Amino acid sequence: MTIAPTDRIPTTAPINISEMKRVMAQTMGTISDKWEKMAEAKHYTLPQRQAFAQTFEQIVGPAPLRVLDVGCGPGLFAQIWAEMGHEVTGLDCAPPMLERARARHQQAGLNSTFVEGDAETPPLESSTFDVVTNRAVIHMLLRPGLAVHRWHRLLKPGGKLVTVNFRPDRRKLKHVLKAIRYRLNRGSKKFGVKYSREEWQTITAYRESLPFGTTVPKQVFELYTAAGFEDVRYVSDELVQAARRSHEVPEFRRGGYLRYILAGTKGAD
Numbered sequence: 001m002t003i004a005p006t007d008r009i010p011t012t013a014p015i016n017i018s019e020m021k022r023v024m025a026q027t028m029g030t031i032s033d034k035w036e037k038m039a040e041a042k043h044y045t046l047p048q049r050q051a052f053a054q055t056f057e058q059i060v061g062p063a064p065l066r067v068l069d070v071g072c073g074p075g076l077f078a079q080i081w082a083e084m085g086h087e088v089t090g091l092d093c094a095p096p097m098l099e100r101a102r103a104r105h106q107q108a109g110l111n112s113t114f115v116e117g118d119a120e121t122p123p124l125e126s127s128t129f130d131v132v133t134n135r136a137v138i139h140m141l142l143r144p145g146l147a148v149h150r151w152h153r154l155l156k157p158g159g160k161l162v163t164v165n166f167r168p169d170r171r172k173l174k175h176v177l178k179a180i181r182y183r184l185n186r187g188s189k190k191f192g193v194k195y196s197r198e199e200w201q202t203i204t205a206y207r208e209s210l211p212f213g214t215t216v217p218k219q220v221f222e223l224y225t226a227a228g229f230e231d232v233r234y235v236s237d238e239l240v241q242a243a244r245r246s247h248e249v250p251e252f253r254r255g256g257y258l259r260y261i262l263a264g265t266k267g268a269d
């Protein structure tokens with residue numbers, strides 16, 4: 001396996017990788033309730049979920065398939081796949097997120113499995129999934145190239161990797177202002193996160209070590225190719241965008257970001 005240039009964490013990083021990951025997972029755990037409520041109202045309205053399901057069926061074909069959702073958070077994205085009739089496993093590094101995911105799926109009568117682990121080195125068996133998917137995660141990884149290689153390994157021949165993420169809309173200043181506010185506040189007021197000096201140093205080191213910082217689809221495309229994926233292509237998210245526009249929640253109006261969906265296929269061995 002070749003190490004992608006994006007995966008070279010600066011050796012000058014003052015904090016070790018496992019400590020950076022620990023603080024990030026802890027932060028995600030702390031905000032899990034607010035994050036779930038925000039995401040539910042903003043990104044997972046019924047029309048958006050239906051539009052995602054329709055788009056995914058076009059990419060992967062009919063259920064039932066074995067689907068892994070990496071960085072599943074509170075299980076909202078995984079729920080779309082499970083409700084399509086797939087057999088879903090969700091993986092996340094933050095236990096409070098996993099608790100929410102388990103409760104959500106149980107309440108919805110879905111028989112999904114949730115596993116604690118690192119998206120870069122998932123503790124799962126090779127060649128066992130038909131689909132590996134991830135939403136709003138890849139830009140948070142210190143070694144996205146390693147992750148994409150590992151996800152390739154988890155897929156059966158012919159299996160698909162489906163990445164959904166946002167990318168900054170450079171015509172809008174909103175995402176820049178948000179990042180500045182986050183720095184000035186030493187955390188996010190919206191999620192009620194305020195870091196101690198030590199945590200802030202660690203979180204800053206984490207952010208500065210992120211190869212993508214914000215996600216750039218072209219870089220993710222290159223990681224797919226480097227990992228050996230074939231037929232790598234952007235898939236239109238027009239259905240989802242239309243659904244969002246038709247049902248916009250005023251207090252969660254988007255601004256500053258666009259979405260992309262990238263699919264690739266693992267070739268026959």
Ligand SMILES: C[S@@+](CC[C@H](N)C(=O)[O-])C[C@H]1O[C@@H](n2cnc3c(N)ncnc32)[C@H](O)[C@@H]1O
Nearest residue numbers: 028071072073092093094097118119135136140
């Ligand atoms: C922005 S949330 C997205 C949650 C979910 N995919 C969704 O779209 O609704 C990112 C999630 O990725 C998880 N995450 C970030 N880095 C991770 C890693 N290295 N291993 C496992 N999970 C990770 C976080 O704990 C968090 O739950």
